[in-house]
Amino acid sequence: MKKQADGTKTDSQSSLDFNLLLDRVEEAIxxxxxxxxxxxxxxxxxxWKKLGAEKQLKWARLAQMAGDIELALEILDHVNKHTPELENAWKEHIELLSILDQKKELVQVLARAKEYIGEEYHNYLKDTLISQDSQLVMEREKVFSPFDNLKERQAxxxxxxxxxxxxxxxFARQxxxxxxxxxxxxxxxxxxxxxxVEEHLSGRKTYGIYLLRSDSTVLVAVIDVDIVPEYRKTPLKSSDRDTIRRERSYLFRRVSELSQELGLSPVIEFSGAKGYHFWYFFExxxxxxxxxxxxERIKREIANDLSAFHIEVFPKQDKLSGKGFGNLVKLPLGIHRLTGKRSYFLGCNERSTEAQLRYLYKIKKxxxxxxxxxxxDAEKSRILVHPRMKRWAEDYPELMTLQVSCPPLGQIIASIRGGNPLSVREEKVLYQTIGFLPRARTLLHHLFSSSSDYNPHMVDYRLSRLRGKPLGCRRIHSLMNYIGDFCIFDKKEEYPHPLLHIDGWDSGSIVTSEKVKDLRSALENLKVAISRVEAFLK
Structure with a gap:
């Protein structure tokens, strides 16, 4: 055998010796x-540690053939650590652990292999080897979750x-x-x-951002809605709670409708303090x-309709001036330092920070x-109708007109359309206004069908009991505890009421005799409804 001048073997000679050794060992086995x-x-x-990665892999195969499984696993682990780019070593290691049913080790190796064997093949192995084994699934969660969750959190x-x-x-710290x-x-x-951001989300600190950029442009804007001081007192009267609930429902629906008409889609956040933020994002x-x-146009459309909420628009400045930075807004998902409450997006059903962060991917700029x-100075009086609302407005033009023209009645309509239960007073206002319209039955059944306790027989019965004339504006304001201004009609009316907003309204269209005539059938329907309730309660 040829040697170098110093007596050592050449690399080719060493390789030849190891190949010969491996062949003879394999033959003997x-x-x-x-x-x-x-x-x-x-x-x-x-x-074997002096060998190259490919020969070490063959050495591990021979160890398996010779029955020395522990040695085979040791060699495969060594190759994975020192030559991780060798894909076959990962695959053989995973296959051997699967055969041996070493669940914990299998999951750990799978987690380490993800970077080197390709996403598609890794997912195939993970689904094939793990998904049907509950113990493996548990082990997988222990091993994969820290890696996956960290990556997901950073993204x-x-x-x-x-x-x-x-x-x-x-930026700014609160x-x-x-x-x-x-x-x-x-x-x-x-x-x-x-x-x-991580500090903010964890609650250790709370931060806000200045919306105005250095060139007086913005990438995000906000409508800030806060409950007025008079409605923050505790304990609240039941009438005040009803007002807040009703106006909140109206606010959410109306701001969304007006925004969509203008090409915007707000994301609503509970601010953690005394109100809500409507966020607007731009590409x-x-x-x-x-x-x-x-x-400001959206604000003008609804500000006078609200008594329990105050509205502000951010940014408040058109341009930066002097040394100031403009107004700031607290970032979402943090803890308000004064109230100790965490803010959250209303569009996400879960309150956990992880779920709220996942919700961000649904937001479109x-x-x-x-x-x-x-x-x-854009036109103030124009009724905005988004294409999604167009069909509803065409089918129920009376309701659309009343919703945008009469603030207290509009709040009730928006509330029941949102599936919220109505108070006794709110139901009274609906029946004793809309109930006097020519299409009263159709309109009221449509509205109450959105409620979870909708009873068509009861709607018919209450309609049959209507007498007199529609509720007047003063009476409605009193019942609803509404402190806004009264509507101004084109011509002075001795008895102002919401139905005067509807074109062509004629008090002569009320036919009392028809309502009396329907009373008997309405009573029969009510009896049927009562019998059904009694049967349900048994």
């Missing part, structure tokens, strides 16, 4: 000769920063003194980072003055080219 001798040779750690935080993007070079009932913000003079930066004008930008 296959023939069943000198099994123990083969195992001793294979067990020489100083020998969600990047999505969070992409959506809630304010001024480029600074402080609060609960003993004094005071809170505020201090500027942080650097860009917000992923670590800052590219828009002038602050332009979007402020759009949101508006294309500025599709937004109906208008000046602050």
């Amino acid at each position: 296959l023939e069943g000769k000198e099994r123990e001798g083969c195992r001793k040779i294979l067990g020489r750690e100083g020998v 969600a935080i990047r999505k969070f920063l992409d959506l809630f993007s304010g001024r480029e070079d600074r 402080w609060a003194d609960r003993s004094e009932g005071k809170q505020g913000y201090v500027p942080v003079n650097r860009p917000i980072s992923e670590n800052d 590219s930066a828009v002038p602050a003055g332009s979007i402020r004008g759009v949101l 508006a294309n500025p080219e599709n937004v109906s930008f208008g000046g602050a």
